[in-house]
Amino acid sequence: MYNFNFQSASSLDDAAAKLGAAEDGTVIAGGQTLLPVLKQRLANPSDVVDLSGIAELKGISAGADGVTIGAMVTHAEVAGSSDVPAALRALAEGIGDPQVRNRGTLGGSIANNDPAADYPAALLGLGATITTNQREIAADDFFTGLFETALNDGEIIKSVTFPNATKAAYAKFPSPASRYAMVGVFVAQAADGVRVAVTGATECAHRGPNLEAALSANWSPDAVDGVTIPVDRMNSDIHAGAEYRAHLVVVMAKRAVAAAG
Numbered sequence: 001m002y003n004f005n006f007q008s009a010s011s012l013d014d015a016a017a018k019l020g021a022a023e024d025g026t027v028i029a030g031g032q033t034l035l036p037v038l039k040q041r042l043a044n045p046s047d048v049v050d051l052s053g054i055a056e057l058k059g060i061s062a063g064a065d066g067v068t069i070g071a072m073v074t075h076a077e078v079a080g081s082s083d084v085p086a087a088l089r090a091l092a093e094g095i096g097d098p099q100v101r102n103r104g105t106l107g108g109s110i111a112n113n114d115p116a117a118d119y120p121a122a123l124l125g126l127g128a129t130i131t132t133n134q135r136e137i138a139a140d141d142f143f144t145g146l147f148e149t150a151l152n153d154g155e156i157i158k159s160v161t162f163p164n165a166t167k168a169a170y171a172k173f174p175s176p177a178s179r180y181a182m183v184g185v186f187v188a189q190a191a192d193g194v195r196v197a198v199t200g201a202t203e204c205a206h207r208g209p210n211l212e213a214a215l216s217a218n219w220s221p222d223a224v225d226g227v228t229i230p231v232d233r234m235n236s237d238i239h240a241g242a243e244y245r246a247h248l249v250v251v252m253a254k255r256a257v258a259a260a261g
Contacts, residue, residue: 001038005047012056012133012158015049019154022047027156029072029108032100057107057158060084066163071107071156078106087168087260091118091186094172096179107157110142113149113204115235116180120205121170122162124197125186129161146203165190167219169260171252172200175239182240183248185211187256189219196253201245202233211253221254 005022009015019025025047028034037043051057057072062083069078078084078092079101095101095109095118109119110130122128123139130137133156142150151157165188172184181200185208188195194216196208214223229249234242 002041002044004038004045006050007047008050008053010053012054012156015051015054015156016133016154018047018049019156022049025049027051029111030074030104032096032104032108033112033114034108051107051156066161068159068161069106070159072105075101075104075106075109085162085164085168087165087170087186087188088122088162091122091170094118094170094174094179100179106160110160111149111151111157113143113147114180115146115203115205116175116182116184116200117205118170118172118181118184118199121181121184121186121197121199123160124205124207125170125188125195126162126165126168127188127190127192127195128163131158131161132156133158140207143204143206148204163190167260169256169258171255171259173248173252183245183252185249185252185256187211187215187253187260189215189260194219198249200235201249202235208249208253211249215257219257221258224250224253224257227253 007018023046026045027049029051058070060081060083061068075092075095079089109117120143128139168188170186172181183201184199186197194212196211198208199205210227214227229246231242231246234245236242
């Protein structure tokens with residue numbers, strides 16, 4: 001680990017100011033990704049700004065149209081909140097292990113945008129809105145590539161608002177070691193139509209237009225049989241090949257629709 005200046009922020013404005021004044025600063029939320037990266041000397045920030053003391057980044061608020069979850073809310077808090085829809089609670093409960101769930105945060109997960117993370121599928125599947133210290137960003141515009149997002153330098157996630165859905169569920173095929181999604185599929189049926197999001201399969205979570213079309217015509221597990229999943233976009237690594245991941249997309253989509261009812 002390289003030397004760096006550690007600073008605690010008391011508010012979102014304070015965090016932004018500290019980050020802006022740093023030569024090459026970064027923020028830390030739950031630290032589930034940043035700490036291993038620092039320990040392995042894969043990053044060398046001049047300053048690390050701690051967000052854990054900022055009250056406005058915490059809390060869960062349910063309204064008539066959906067639920068807003070603060071960026072510093074942990075996976076365990078999401079999983080245990082009665083204000084959170086069942087599909088989101090189940091997704092959060094399936095992240096990592098108890099230690100990860102008690103430290104990892106919603107904001108940290110989506111800002112990191114690991115290709116196998118679970119939350120990006122939920123944001124895309126429900127058409128969520130990310131609120132930062134600068135603006136609001138639609139989930140469809142947020143995840144831009146491998147570990148890349150639409151966040152600007154110095155931009156900090158404040159909260160995520162998830163609209164209500166008539167039906168929704170998430171199904172994933174987890175790596176036995178890490179519990180990361182080798183493939184995960186989030187399906188949702190709402191007033192504005194059907195949305196399907198896939199994570200773990202490609203370099204970045206994405207919508208599944210072919211699956212959406214099939215389920216819009218017939219909301220049932222059988223509707224996705226025969227849907228073509230482009231193999232050339234699929235990840236291929238020691239855990240699974242591209243063809244296998246393409247197959248898993250259909251399998252997980254069927255399981256998610258069955259779970260959603």
